[in-house]
Amino acid sequence: MRPRVLLAPLALVLLLALFPAVFPGELNYIGLGFLTFIFVTLAVSWNMVGGYAGQVSFGYAAFFGTAAYTTAILWSRYQWEPVLTLPLAGLAAVVVALLVGLPCFRLLGPYFSIATIGVGEAFRVLALNLDQLTGGASGLNLPLSVPSKSWFYWSGLVLAVTVVSVSGWMRASRLGLGLFALRMDQDAAESLGLNSTAFKNVAHCLSAFFVGVAAGLYVVYFSYVHPNQVFGFDLSIGMVLMGVIGGVGTLWGPVLGAAIYYPIRQLILSQSNLVAFNLLVYGGLLIAIILFEPGGLLGLVRRVTRR
Amino acid sequence: MYEPSAIAGLVITAVLTAGLYALMSFGLALVYGVMKIINLAHAGTMMLSAFVVLSLNRALHLDPILGAVISAALFFGLGMLLYRVAVRRVVNAPPIASLLLLFGVWLCAQNAAYLIWGSEDQSIVTVYTYSTIDLGDVKIAVTRLIPFGVSLLALAGLSWFLRATDLGKAIRAVSQNAMAARLVGIRSERVATIAFGLGSALSAFAGGLLTLLFSFNPDFGGTFQLKSFSIIVLGGLESFTGVALGAVVLATAESFSILIPGWRGSLINLLAFSLLVAALVLLPGGIASLLERRGKSE
Numbered sequence: 063m064r065p066r067v068l069l070a071p072l073a074l075v076l077l078l079a080l081f082p083a084v085f086p087g088e089l090n091y092i093g094l095g096f097l098t099f100i101f102v103t104l105a106v107s108w109n110m111v112g113g114y115a116g117q118v119s120f121g122y123a124a125f126f127g128t129a130a131y132t133t134a135i136l137w138s139r140y141q142w143e144p145v146l147t148l149p150l151a152g153l154a155a156v157v158v159a160l161l162v163g164l165p166c167f168r169l170l171g172p173y174f175s176i177a178t179i180g181v182g183e184a185f186r187v188l189a190l191n192l193d194q195l196t197g198g199a200s201g202l203n204l205p206l207s208v209p210s211k212s213w214f215y216w217s218g219l220v221l222a223v224t225v226v227s228v229s230g231w232m233r234a235s236r237l238g239l240g241l242f243a244l245r246m247d248q249d250a251a252e253s254l255g256l257n258s259t260a261f262k263n264v265a266h267c268l269s270a271f272f273v274g275v276a277a278g279l280y281v282v283y284f285s286y287v288h289p290n291q292v293f294g295f296d297l298s299i300g301m302v303l304m305g306v307i308g309g310v311g312t313l314w315g316p317v318l319g320a321a322i323y324y325p326i327r328q329l330i331l332s333q334s335n336l337v338a339f340n341l342l343v344y345g346g347l348l349i350a351i352i353l354f355e356p357g358g359l360l361g362l363v364r365r366v367t368r369r
Numbered sequence: 370m371y372e373p374s375a376i377a378g379l380v381i382t383a384v385l386t387a388g389l390y391a392l393m394s395f396g397l398a399l400v401y402g403v404m405k406i407i408n409l410a411h412a413g414t415m416m417l418s419a420f421v422v423l424s425l426n427r428a429l430h431l432d433p434i435l436g437a438v439i440s441a442a443l444f445f446g447l448g449m450l451l452y453r454v455a456v457r458r459v460v461n462a463p464p465i466a467s468l469l470l471l472f473g474v475w476l477c478a479q480n481a482a483y484l485i486w487g488s489e490d491q492s493i494v495t496v497y498t499y500s501t502i503d504l505g506d507v508k509i510a511v512t513r514l515i516p517f518g519v520s521l522l523a524l525a526g527l528s529w530f531l532r533a534t535d536l537g538k539a540i541r542a543v544s545q546n547a548m549a550a551r552l553v554g555i556r557s558e559r560v561a562t563i564a565f566g567l568g569s570a571l572s573a574f575a576g577g578l579l580t581l582l583f584s585f586n587p588d589f590g591g592t593f594q595l596k597s598f599s600i601i602v603l604g605g606l607e608s609f610t611g612v613a614l615g616a617v618v619l620a621t622a623e624s625f626s627i628l629i630p631g632w633r634g635s636l637i638n639l640l641a642f643s644l645l646v647a648a649l650v651l652l653p654g655g656i657a658s659l660l661e662r663r664g665k666s667e
Contacts, residue, residue: 118465165650172407172464176598177649183595184642191636295591299472306469338484345476352470353458 075223082212092211094325096283099218101324103276105304105316106225107269112302113311114238115265116245121162121178122273122301124185125155127293129274131189131196134287138204144282148275155274156267158185163266167259170248179295186293201288204281214283221279222317225272230313232265241265245311300327303344306351309360318359374506381509383617383624385517389578391616392520393593394600395527396571398612401601402544403564404460409471410451411597412590413478414444414569415576419585420486422577426493433493434519437577441570448569452562460561482587492584516578523574528609540564592638599645603652619644 082092104122112118129151136142136150166177189196196202208214232238243251244258252258281287300323308319330336330343355362393415400408421443422436431439451474459466497515501508531537542550543560551557576590583589600619604611622640626632 116463116465118468165646169649172468173602173649175465175468176407176602177646180595180598180642180645180649184639184646187636187639187642191633302469339480341476341480341483345473345478345480348469348473348476349455352466352473353455356462356466 071226075219078219079216082215086212089211092215094328096211096214096218097280097328098321098324099215099222100276100280101300101304102222102317102320103218103225103272104301105308105320105323106222106229107272107276108301109305109310109312109316110229110232110241110265110269111262112305113316114232114245115241115262116311117167117262117266118175118302119178120175120295120298120302121180121182121185122270123182123293123295123298124162125158125270125273126277126280126297127185127189127289128158129155129277130281130287130292131202132274133278134202134204134281135195137282138202144208144278148278151278152271152274155270155277159266159270160263163263167262167266178298182293182295182298186289186295189289189293196289197287198289201286201291204285204287206285208282208285214279217279221272221276226313226317228268228272232268233313237261237264299344303348305358307347307358309358312358312360315358315360322359372506378507379624379627381507382513383621385509385513386624387613387616387620388517388520388524389575389582390596390600390620391613392523392571392578393575394597394604394612394616395524395609396568396575397597398601398604398608399540399564399571400568403540403547404456404561406456406460406464406467406471407598408565408568408572409468409594410474410478410569411572412594413475414448414572414590415579415593416482416585416587416590417478418444418573418576419580419589420482420491421573422580423486423491423493433495433577433580434515437519437574437580440577441574444573445566445570449562449566451569452565456565457558457561479587486587488586490584490586493580495581498581512581516581519578520575523571524613527571531609536560536563540567592641595638595645596641599641599648602645603648 078095081088081095085091104126108119108122132154133144133147133151136147137144162178162181166174166181169177190198192198193200232241240251240256240258240261243254243256244261248258277292281292304319304323305316306319307323308317309315326343327340330340351358355365357364396414397408397411400406418437418440421440422431422433425431425436425439426433455470455474456467459470495512497511500511502511502514529537531541539550539555539560540563542553542555543557543564547557550560575593579585579593596619600615601612603615603618604613619641622644623637626637626640627634
């Protein structure tokens with residue numbers, strides 16, 4: 063990448079990093095910032111498979127939930143330092159990604175998507191029923207001694223920047239180019255010697271790892287974990303939505319999508335007169351984007367600037 | 370080890386459930402067959418239809434079965450409208466576009482139901498809700514028997530429609546080969562509109578009948594949608610007999626799951642999800658293809 067292309071993102075990161083230092087009292091915004099970074103991480107990770115490889119998965123909550131519980135259990139039962147559990151949370155998600163990907167990537171297009179809905183829901187039902195391990199329907203309360211909100215904010219920012227960098231690197235790498243090729247025409251790509259199953263699985267594992275680390279940070283922040291929260295279908299859908307809103311398959315689309323989706327979601331959920339329209343907003347948005355601008359907001363911006 | 374009457378009871382439950390499952394899944398299979406898209410709004414249609422039946426029951430004391438018929442007619446129209454307005458535009462787009470579009474429709478349907486009927490669990494109690502028919506040691510709930518009979522009737526009618534009428538034949542022609550159908554002069558766009566309407570009507574009819582058996586709220590339908598997926602995938606996505614077979618497999622698995630040691634009722638949905646993934650991965654053509662292959666090799 064040319065150095066000038068990096069200038070604007072670097073300035074943005076610097077500005078974001080300064081926020082807790084300049085306004086240490088704005089705890090609400092620092093918390094909102096942290097969670098937005100987590101969702102940016104999720105959206106960008108999802109996009110590696112759903113966007114770059116064109117394999118739309120509705121089952122990412124299975125990674126998030128497994129990783130969240132890995133951190134929660136290591137931390138509360140075995141007294142691990144929460145930060146040290148994060149790589150393991152990522153690895154746990156990778157294991158799930160392999161378990162899901164090895165059979166499911168044999169399926170093409172919509173069949174893969176449907177299978178992932180089944181996988182995601184199966185994990186949630188299992189988690190609800192393994193109450194010895196997960197606390198079942200009452201969830202698990204975790205230790206309360208957590209770092210400051212600014213610590214979370216900066217960790218979230220580091221994570222988000224890392225995942226965006228990896229995503230950007232992917233686009234120019236053999237891996238990313240292979241994924242683009244198989245998205246456009248899998249048969250043609252394979253006839254040129256591309257092992258599409260291997261490429262999909264590598265991307266799946268890579269993206270699951272970041273989802274897992276984000277999930278670990280997320281539960282440490284809330285000090286509480288519940289199967290319906292971390293394995294919820296709405297989480298999987300959220301990742302799809304963020305990508306679709308911003309622009310599937312682009313580098314910055316999911317970042318933009320997450321930066322819009324998460325704060326708006328929080329705003330809607332916190333206003334009693336807006337909560338009733340929660341799903342209508344997302345449903346309507348989804349319909350409008352698919353019908354009028356499949357490229358998402360980024361596609362819209364490009365269309366406007368080209369004129 | 371197990372009483373014969375208990376096993377008989379499980380078999381009867383499985384058969385009765387299978388009838389309803391087949392009806393509920395056939396709408397999805399029909400839409401998939403004609404336009405190769407997966408109708409994620411299926412759950413929303415079932416749920417809205419359940420509420421329509423509820424309102425008809427509350428306001429006019431209409432029996433849920435009659436209500437389901439009216440609701441099916443209503444959703445036949447709404448389904449065609451939805452196809453003309455939106456679905457038509459994504460039929461030839463990458464499959465994910467139709468999935469996301471119809472998912473959006475489902476979300477809107479859920480939200481509409483929240484706004485109109487609220488989020489509480491609702492149920493319909495009729496005069497026969499608690500009555501049973503005794504067959505020796507086995508008791509059969511009337512609320513299971515009626516949907517079964519009605520489903521069989523509806524499926525028989527549908528089967529006749531697809532085999533004997535011109536429109537039905539056109540629908541089957543488009544599912545087999547859309548291009549060839551167009552070449553022989555079938556107006557595939559019109560067929561697709563009607564098929565989508567018919568698919569929605571079937572979902573709505575099934576949703577209406579489900580009110581006899583289950584309580585429901587705006588989240589209702591998601592599980593049944595996944596079950597329908599498993600059934601049509603098991604059945605091979607387009608085949609009429611395949612859907613029936615898939616419904617029998619799932620219903621039997623669910624009914625007999627209580628014999629598994631350490632099983633809990635709350636795990637029952639796991640069966641549908643696992644069958645879905647297993648069928649997709651191991652048996653991509655469904656049970657029907659297995660039978661066909663067997664038939665051909667003989």
